[in-house]
């Protein structure tokens with residue numbers, strides 16, 4: 491029996507993982523990505539064991555390991571004094587995860603390219619860049635999509651993997667009004683050679699303050715220091731990864747932090763400062779409509795406090811490919827996928843929210859008492875979870 495033709499909208503981490511899982515199962519897959527080219531975008535990314543298990547099932551774990559560094563510890567410290575509030579300093583800057591059971595950190599762009607290359611090894615023409623979805627409609631026989639570049643495409647089913655501001659989502663369920671959390675993520679990535687004197691405290695350290703936190707960790711063989719600050723503010727509200735910020739804006743927030751934090755900011759490259767206002771959305775009651783369903787941020791946007799946004803999208807990709815293989819009828823497959831994934835992702839959305847609250851302690855010494863951390867989230871295996 492010929493396998494279904496599957497149209498994936500958005501070739502980010504979720505779309506690329508799904509494409510790889512489907513191609514490995516013999517489906518006819520096309521990925522329509524709005525970006526004009528696939529280039530390394532983004533900053534540091536957390537890969538807990540539940541992400542590593544998906545990479546193992548997709549046959550690419552060794553490649554992921556080679557561009558990851560394992561977390562051998564890590565300290566949450568008082569924002570001014572550097573006193574340890576929770577954890578132990580991580581002295582290993584370059585060690586690789588030895589097994590899939592170890593959490594790693596890497597560069598989002600590097601994982602994205604790795605996934606896209608694995609897709610192209612099976613189907614060199616599967617990725618179509620420069621295709622931004624404009625609209626789609628369902629016919630008796632399938633779906634027809636129209637792109638901003640004027641092209642049209644047909645398939646049996648459509649999977650919207652087009653991220654936080656998903657067009658597929660809007661077409662299926664209308665516009666949703668998100669709620670501003672009052673927190674802005676402040677990001678910079680610094681070549682480590684520029685900031686050697688300010689790296690005391692090991693590879694992974696999170697400075698917890700009353701109205702802001704500042705996490706920094708080393709990636710890519712300790713050549714890059716990824717920094718993500720979370721700051722309470724109502725001064726600025728634009729969502730999205732690529733909004734420019736400045737050294738002055740960072741120092742306004744972090745000027746009274748530990749001298750290592752101030753040193754990092756003062757020595758970061760001029761054009762490396764970004765900010766991203768965090769919005770929250772309630773979990774959806776359903777992700778599927780007719781011949782279309784949603785995956786990753788398009789279905790369940792995650793606040794980044796537990797670093798599970800990419801991982802849940804990657805898990806979705808493997809579970810949905812397994813469902814489509816197991817249930818030849820797409821509506822049964824979508825129902826099984828939602829049953830397997832909606833409760834878990836809603837629980838992680840709530841846990842991420844709770845961690846955001848814990849990080850906003852007026853008294854940083856209370857952080858360790860309030861935070862529940864990742865708990866048992868990392869034990870999930872998308873390759874064997876019931877579907």
Ligand SMILES: Cc1cc2nc3c(=O)[nH]c(=O)nc-3n(C[C@H](O)[C@H](O)[C@H](O)COP(=O)(O)OP(=O)(O)OC[C@H]3O[C@@H](n4cnc5c(N)ncnc54)[C@H](O)[C@@H]3O)c2cc1C
Pocket residue numbers: 499500501502503504505522523524525531532533534535536598621622623624651652653654655656657658731785786787788794797799800801803
């Ligand atoms: C540029 C960028 C950088 C990021 N950097 C980080 C980071 O450093 N650390 C981190 O933890 N998280 C980062 N994220 C978020 C994280 O990658 C996502 O939360 C996670 O990967 C969820 O995966 P996803 O596939 O659902 O969404 P995404 O990874 O966001 O992928 C969505 C994809 O859909 C494409 N797209 C959007 N609209 C359309 C459309 N209408 N038609 C066709 N294609 C469309 C986008 O270009 C993108 O490639 C970043 C996201 C982006 C887009």
